[in-house]
Amino acid sequence: MKPSLTRLLSSQSAALDHLESMADAFEQSVDVLAQLFGASHDAAEELDTQLGALDSRATSLHMALLTSLRSAFVTPLPRQDLYLISNGLNRAIERTCLVGSIIHQSRSYRLPTAAMDVLEILDRQSDLLKAAMAQLTDFDQLEVTWIQLERLGHRAERVLLSWRLQDASELLARHYYRQREVALGLGDAFEAVRQVIVALGQVLVRES
Incomplete structure (x- = not known):
């Protein structure tokens, strides 16, 4: 029995719909994480949930x-390709949410300006990934988005490195190690985003 046209089309749509929903969840997770910065403990409890x-x-x-x-x-x-993109998005969300848990459990709601700079880059990447998931069948537009993601990835590495190399003598030991854990967690989130960027690059190369 031959598959119906309706089933063929719905199969294609389902994969892309799931990826778009995951990109949307990533965008939301970054937004909620940003709200933790400077939050009260009671508000942070709800945000962590x-x-x-x-x-x-x-x-x-x-x-x-x-x-x-x-x-x-x-x-x-x-x-x-679809699996690798999905896996990368899932890990990016997981790592972003884990950073939120680190901030909440350590009550490190006051973080340096460098942390906000890093989060701003992650927020921009989440916007671009959401756009990219809607461009998976439009390779010209996808390439433009991919280039922007690559550039932001390099910028994120520089900002993170600067933060991690901050002079520990300027902070009490416990504050330094808490900030270090947050920085490492954000680095893991960027690494997951990097996996998605690489997968998108593979798509562009294969389909060119």
Whole structure:
């Protein structure tokens, strides 16, 4: 029995819909994380709960995408590419939410300007990734977005390095180590975003 046209089209749409939803969840997680900066402890409790819910939602979307790929007759891009993009987004959300937990549990709500600079870059990357997920079948537009993501990735590395090399003598030891954990956590989030950027680059090379 031949697959119906409706099923073929719905299979393609499902994979892209899941990726767009994951990119949206990443954008939300970065926004909630930003709200933790300077928050009161009571407000932070609710924000941490929101991050936990976003993390769970991302995992569910990632699993749903895997299921849709296994059952699809046709996919808009190779299954491996779609899986790598989804896995990277899921890890980016997971790492972003983990940073929120570090901030909340250590009560490190007051962070240096460098932390805000790093978060601003992550926020911009989340916007671009959301755009990229809507451009997976428009390679000219995707290339423009990919270039911007690459540039932001390099900028993030420089800002993070500057923060990590901050003179420890300027801070009490406990504050220094708390800030270091936050910086390392954000570095992990950027590394997950890097995985998505690499996967998008592979798509562009393969489809060119």
